[in-house]
Amino acid sequence: MAEYDPQAVEAKWQKIWEEQHAFEADADPDRPKYYSLEMLPYPSGTLHMGHMRNYTIGDAVARYRRMRGFNVVHPMGWDAFGLPAENAAIQRGIHPREWTLGNVVEFKRVCFRFGFSYDWRREIATCDPEYYKWNQWIFLRMLERDLAYRKKSRVNWCPKCGTVLANEQVVDGCCWRHEDTPVEAREIEQWFFRITRYADELLNGLDVLGDGWPERVITMQRNWIGKSRGARVRFEVAGLTGKSIEVFTTRIDTIYGASAIILAAGHPLVQELIAGSPNRAAAEKQLDTMKQTSVKDEDVATAEKVGFATGRDAVNPFTKEKLPIWVGNFVLMEYGTGAIMAVPAHDQRDFDFCTKYRLPTPIVIQPLEGAPLTDTALKQASSEYGKLVNSGPYTGLTSEDAITKMTADADAHGFGKGETTFRLRDWGVSRQRYWGTPIPVIYCERDGMVPVPDDQLPVRLPEKVSITGMGQSPLANTAEFVNIKCPKCGGPGRRETDTMDTFVDSSWYFLRYLDPHNDKMPFDPVAAGYWFPVDQYIGGITHAILHLLYARFFTIVLRDMGLVSTGEPFTRLFCQGMVLKGGMAMSKSKGNVVGAMEMADKYGADTGRLYTLFAAPPEKDMEWSEQSVEGCARFLNRVFRLVEHHGGEVRQHAAGVGDLAGASDKEKILLRKTHQTVRRVTHDFETRWHFNSAIALLMELVNEIHVQEPLAEGARPTVIKEVLELLTLMLAPMSPHIAEELWEMLGHSGGLIRASWPQFRAEFAAEEQVEVVIQMNGKIRGKITVDVGLDEDSLVARALAEPRIKGMLDGQKIVKRIVVPDKLVNLVVK
């Protein structure tokens, strides 16, 4: 008898799939299409099972959809630009390209070893000039549409390295290579994409995605875009005629409680306000200190609030009272107007700041219910809506009414108006680094900024550069790259030396897959039109905001250019959890990885895949357990032996029986369990991709078959064959190699890859009897077995007839009865 040898079985079928071009898919308008996609991986060094989870889930999805009759496109490629390749270059002296492409070779080898069903003809790498050429092309179209522009913006700067640092390179506010050197904020001119133009559309689109996207991702995106309605209010600066400060507030109803105006350090008026101050020197020093911080939002938000008074006052347009103007580190230039009115009693951040600097905290809103607030007892801000007090003519109004009325009054008097703002900021795409797409513009002394003409694309990265991580960016140091004739006048020009954020690469790659070799356009709208949009997108929850928002933005822009017909790229989104070991995410740096190749060599790819899907529902984090892997290997062995044992006797028979007439009890039990399994597994796949419970159901089915052994006594070969075939088919999306082998053992020669998903038959799955629970006051007091579909009255009668229930009811009165047919009877007694 043959043993199950995963290595041999897997190599055999991988070769056959390759020879048959089994996963290559071409547009076919006569067939329903399905675009199954996993998030573009960054090809880092060692591949571990944490990486494999995403692709295992995606492959099961793709294989299942193929079995359901869809024309499935399932591509794979590489997010090949980025910081780690430059770090490798610095540390090991390897060129980033060499390091990256080496990783790609290894990554692909693992993909083959795991039997992932990719159409490799569509493979792309973002560092390939044939790919990034189209990044540049899209950038130029953005420029034409005023969607790309330059402005000054803050970056992290390490004075010792003399270079810009990524947020990741800032550790505890200091440079990662100089742990004693605090990072400074520096302003430099950078390129931005005007994503805010589409803020409303990106927000509204979320409503449409509600069916196919996880609720939490929709919520996070909605909060990220952060639409808020409020008012812009102008405060005159006392003693500086014609100068005023505008603030944005969502709580104009609290304006009588304002005790200061606070500006961001970068606010354009700051210098003018401190100009005449006797404390000017001290103020300048404070401003410098505020610059000694990283530009990470997280660092800004957790930093202790500090500030200083400018010495000037602003006039509250409602009360005509003077309010001191301060500068505070917690006010962001990027949001609203870069200035706020501080209402300490009703905003926690204002409260923290004002109590620290002993500014008054007047109460102007009282809660609608509960104890009223008192000045002396105020321990924290109360930001709830309520009723206005001490607010002049508005006293007595509710917050809602006051917001409407005060906004209208501000408008009527000309010092304010209603306004909607977004938290969303424009997307900074400039990077002062080598390993990325060069931004295709040239600066000419005469003509200024000149776009590189389309026919000169791609602007290629120079090969010979020195990458040190110190000083200005490698491209800026490469004279042959920088010095270029102006395309307009032919005079001396300088190339832009910034490269693009790698998020640009991953914002449209899913379209390039659909027409990967086009050298005239990023993709042909007709070729892409058949497959687009992506039907199922799968990736980590870590990408819930940035990548998914940028990809949606790009798709809207491409739609407006007429290249695609929809603005939403991903109809359905699935976010898988992380793989943990020892409670931490698997990562090489933490030394807790389980290597993908090691896994395949020791247990086989099918076992690795099965375990990855079995250990937890795919959207949750899973803890890796080597012992549980053994359990999955045992299960596959068990199935193999089962089919091996019966294969010979059933292979020449056709599977299935027409109906249950004449079926033995054993046959009925087997067919019932099998078809119930088909129904439930199909349901798990269709609704939420719960492979873990689907696998548990297959295990139950195998257990049931074992209970019914020996099958030769009491079950016809056609029935046995049907049971084993359906089991094999259901296993195929998850452990495809062994499924192919079993399919062959059952007498098929065509290859399971072309087989259909099994059809569930209700008449086979139907139960004849069910167990119904009898409760008294919600506690279980007995169980009865009854025919399916028994009516309520009969159920109660049966329950009352139970001797045990009868005894317990003695002397008590039934006040209510609740009946759930086929499930339970609950008697409420007194």
Place this chain on the structure above:
RNA sequence: GCCGGAAUGGCGGAACUGGCAGACGCGCGAGACUCAAAAUCUCGUGGUGCUUAGCACCGUGUGGGUUCGACCCCCUCUUCCGGCACCA
């Protein structure tokens, strides 16, 4: 700090729409097979108590609430995880 999640036996997890908590797997215990081992197979396995063929009570992070009935809904708190715009 802000936004979003999660918490169920010794472990991973199951429980569809508010209706038998612990499916399935791991681990552990007992047994069969074997000279022996591995593999395989069978049985048992949340806790406590008792008058132990069974029965009762407790039990889904904390404390409260709604309900005939709550892992599930509402409020509170705790801990852990993800994101925070230059990691990808």
